[in-house]
Amino acid sequence: MPTELVLPPGFVPEDPPDPPVTPRDSATVMLVRDAEAGIEVFLLRRVRGMAFAGGMTVFPGGSVDPRDADTSVAWHGPEPAWWGRRFGVDPALARALVCAAVRETFEESGVLLAGPDATGVVSDTRPYHEARRQLVERETSLAQFLADAGLVLRADLLRPWANWVTPEAERRRFDTRFFLAAVPDGQRADGATTEAAEAGWYRPTDALDDWKQGRRGLLPPTWTTLAELEECGSLADAMHRDRTITKLMPRVVRDGDVLRLLVNGEPGYDSAANHLDARPDDRLERR
Structure with a gap:
């Protein structure tokens, strides 16, 4: 995903549903x-x-x-x-x-x-x-x-x-x-x-x-x-x-003030299991 590609403001709720909604x-x-x-x-x-x-x-x-x-x-x-x-x-x-x-x-x-x-x-x-x-x-x-x-x-x-x-x-x-x-x-x-x-x-x-x-x-x-x-x-x-x-199946991570998606196989994907609460990995921090 390119650096500039972020999710629109408000697109992801601050309180994700638990359990997740069935797609x-x-x-x-x-x-x-x-x-x-x-x-x-x-x-x-x-x-x-x-x-x-x-x-x-x-x-x-x-x-x-x-x-x-x-x-x-x-x-x-x-x-x-x-x-x-x-x-x-x-x-x-x-x-x-x-x-x-x-x-x-x-x-x-x-x-x-x-x-x-x-x-x-x-x-x-x-x-x-x-x-x-x-x-x-x-x-x-x-x-x-x-x-x-x-x-x-x-x-x-x-x-x-x-x-x-x-x-x-x-x-x-x-x-x-x-x-x-x-x-x-x-x-x-x-x-x-x-x-x-x-x-x-x-x-x-x-x-x-x-x-x-x-x-x-x-x-x-x-x-x-x-x-x-x-x-x-x-x-x-x-x-x-x-x-x-x-x-x-993308996962959402915070990168400073914006939200990004990580897809299967990308660094940090597995550690983003808790989505919005997951910490960005080194790759995101270097951005």
């Missing part, structure tokens, strides 16, 4: 595309005042809905067992995570990773505007929407990327699986969601520069993922990377 399973999707200046990713700036990550720049995503586990979803691509092996979960949860990734992406960006069959992909999502609203309002499920529209979920359009768990010191915790997906030809990401104050396409380099200049707030998982995408020369490069998924 909710969730999915987030980095939508990417090729552009003249290089790979671009779709980002949302969350509305200020939201209970979690208000004002921060994020990728589309959200919590798993119980109905995401519906086994009647018409499915093409790697089976749930394959996704389960990649994320270290059972096939039932893996199915729900993939469905949540597709549903949340459609709800928050208007991009639909589905098609009429195993070889086709929706090129115009405007006919599904009402269905999108119904999904947001929980008036219908992803399985019902796809069945009514005669569509197949295209799991083969997604790639597993990472797994981050919110630190135990926080009151709202998520066990988030990160996916990568290319925007299908003809579709347009619009960010028309009440959860976002603005949305758009950015080169990872530009988004990180905005953060350095104080124009954009990034949580550590988003910062790290953008830095990883920055290393990808093209959409094809990103989509074909064979990544080993390690569950990253």
Whole structure:
């Protein structure tokens, strides 16, 4: 983690819950595309005042809905067992995570990773505007929407990327699986969601520069993922990377007047078991 990357004031409570809150399973999707200046990713700036990550720049995503586990979803691509092996979960949860990734992406960006069959992909999502609203309002499920529209979920359009768990010191915790997906030809990401104050396409380099200049707030998982995408020369490069998924469970430590995160394997991680009460190690003190 870079020296400048600290948690926003008030993001972590002074009195962490004891015992820690059980994290909710969730999915987030980095939508990417090729552009003249290089790979671009779709980002949302969350509305200020939201209970979690208000004002921060994020990728589309959200919590798993119980109905995401519906086994009647018409499915093409790697089976749930394959996704389960990649994320270290059972096939039932893996199915729900993939469905949540597709549903949340459609709800928050208007991009639909589905098609009429195993070889086709929706090129115009405007006919599904009402269905999108119904999904947001929980008036219908992803399985019902796809069945009514005669569509197949295209799991083969997604790639597993990472797994981050919110630190135990926080009151709202998520066990988030990160996916990568290319925007299908003809579709347009619009960010028309009440959860976002603005949305758009950015080169990872530009988004990180905005953060350095104080124009954009990034949580550590988003910062790290953008830095990883920055290393990808093209959409094809990103989509074909064979990544080993390690569950990253950051711990919070004090560094002077600010709070930082340490991730698995970093010096001081093991000694930070008590989180906010843990003393920074020598590496932090040298900063």
